[in-house]
Amino acid sequence: MPPLSDTPPTVLLIPPDTRPQTLELPLQLATMTGATVRVPPTRALPDFFTPGKTDVLRDWLLGEAGQANILIVCLETLCLGGMIPARRVSDPLETALERLALLETVKHQHPDLQIYAFGVIVRVAHDNDPHEEKPYYGQWGRELRAYSAAFDRHARHGAAEAGALETARAALPEGILADWLETRERNRALHLAALDLLSAGVLDHLCLTLDDTTPDGLAAFDRRMLEARADELDAWPRLDIYPGADEVPCTLLARALAPQTVRVWVRYSGLGGAGAEMIYEDRPAGELVRAHLRAAGCVLADTPDEADLTLAVNTPGTRQAHRQPDFATVDTPQRHLPAFVDALRADLKAGRTVSLADVAYPNGAERRLWTLIQGLPLAELAGFSAWNTAGNTLGTAIAFGKLAPLVTDRAVHAEALFVRMVDDALYQAFARSEVRDRLDNPSPFDLGEQRAAAEAHLREIITPRIEALWKRYFSGCGLELEVGAAHLAWPRLFTGVFPVRIRASGI
Incomplete structure (x- = not known):
């Protein structure tokens, strides 16, 4: 896969925050291909739950856009100060939309600039975290989660769920529930406006991802509304809506820097690995893999011999678990790790491009697999990833693998x-x-x-x-x-x- 042109591209990156996985890793992946990457000054970017400075971001983008080929931008950072601040700040929708309009201005001034944007559908956090969420979530998280599930069930099933919804609503202070819902509605409106920009040709590609999601709840409700609008706009050729968040800068770099479609052979650690359940996603592993491949500009290969990349995915036997070792749903007879490692060894010996994604457990590699692969030439892997959610891991591993042929x-x-x-x-x-x-x-x-x-x-x-x-x-x-x-x-x-x-x- 050749580079975009004879001259290495210049990429502007406005990340969701400044953690190594969201800022340093995308810089490394781009730089290893010879691309030049520019990021906003540190004072403009969010620090944990402290919002970035959107006015500084605006000035920086206007000043840099004329010298760049590609812009990868987190909508929450540009419009609300960051992915976490977007769940906490009270900026009105009108202000957020004014900041979003900057992308129209930049595209009008520099029509050859390719703009790849992503937004994160507001999660319903699994933990009662008072820092990444509104402070009141530390006290009312359980009740807000119950309301979220009841609201979505009522939206999908109607009157039969009305009583459960009313019970969930009555368990919450009116002001807290109203504030929480207003924040969600503002962010959903921002994403709907981004879909309009995609339809108008301002954006070259848009990813709207679900962070720490479940099959039902307010995030699922938002997803369906966004999908319905995408249907109306016929936006799907340049749109992806799927579970993910922090890894999307890497995904969009892979799409932008290697625009050709790449064929991927997926090798699971168990024969039924595609059906394994994920804790922080609303779909089984196989569908999650397909979604992340599409977002990065990849398709499934029919055989390993015709593939450009082998994506090795260590899935749990039936379902992810938090604590290692887990012999109930992870390390079960539904997979055979020694055979999986043997296949990895054979792939590497055959000279295949191999990227390893370990999603058996969230938040870190599986200790048993890490022990078993110690006999492999680990430095020969094109990529390795095992961090945070399965979506974070998969998106990173795919980006590694797709960009590997471009490494300079x-x-x-x-x-x-x-x-x-x-x-x-x-x-x-x-x-x-x-x-x-x-x-x-x-x-x-x-x-x-x-x-x-x-x-x-x-x-x-x-x-x-x-x-x-x-x-x-x-x-x-x-x-x-x-x-x-x-x-x-x-x-x-x-x-x-x-x-x-x-x-x-x-x-």
Whole structure:
């Protein structure tokens, strides 16, 4: 797959936030292909639940658009200050729409600029998190979730669910419910307006994704409304609506930088892997894979020999589970990991492009699989991903694989691949729980005064493991590793930051 032109493209990226997976990883994936990536100044971007500065973003975009080929933009950052702030701020719809209109202005001024946008349908959070949601969600999360499910059942089934809906409504303070619903309605209206921009040709492609979703609830209700409008506009050739969120910058980079359709052979860890249930998505693994492939500009191959990419997907036996090991629904006779690893070894030996997505558990690699693949040449993988939701993992692995043939900077590719192994396996699957065990009953939402201790424990535990992983798999590749001080992206253990730099030996 050749690059877009003889001159490497320049990409503008307005990310959902500044975590490594949403900012640094897309930069690495683009840079490894030779593309130039520009991002807004740090002060313009959101920091956890603190909104970014939309006026600074506007000025930056107007100043940079004339020197770029591609814009990848998170609508929530551009219009409401960030993906998390969009669930918290009270900016009126009119203000958000005025900010959205900037994309029309930019397209009018620079008609050759390709604009790839994405928005995140407001989630109904599984946890009572008072920081990523409105502060009152910490107290009323359970009741708001119950209302969400009852509302959607009533919308789908009618009068038979009216009593359950009224009971759920009565359990909530009127003001809290009204505020929560107004936030959702504003964001849905923003996405409807984005569909109009897509129909008008302002946007080249639009992804509207569902974050931490379930088969029913207000997010499902919003999805159906957006799908109905997409039907009216005949927007589907340039639109994807599916479960995902943080990985979409990587997905759209793969679509933009490698515009040719790529054929993908999907190899599951179990013969029935496509039917495995996901915890944070509204559909089984196979349908989730198809959705993420389409969003990245890929299609399923009929045979491995005709495929450009092999996507190896470690699915649970029947359903994801939170705690490892889980012998009830994950590590079951419905899959056979040794055979899966044998197939990976054969694919790599045959010279196939292989990207590994591990979705057996959310929030980290499966420890058993990580142990079994230690005999593989891990540095030869095109991609590796096992972070957060299944959608996050799949979108990342697919982007790695689709962009692999375009790699011009081997050191940057190795850096992106290595950091995913460090974060998703060494940290998320192993070290994170070890750090937690050393703390004094830490809150999952805010470490408070224990943050410094957590980061000190993190560095002590993980630094020698990072060096050992490098020595075993990457040290003979003509590359050198520089390890910085590991720390936390936010005041919680959920997201680590592992500042490693890889360069060619002797440079």
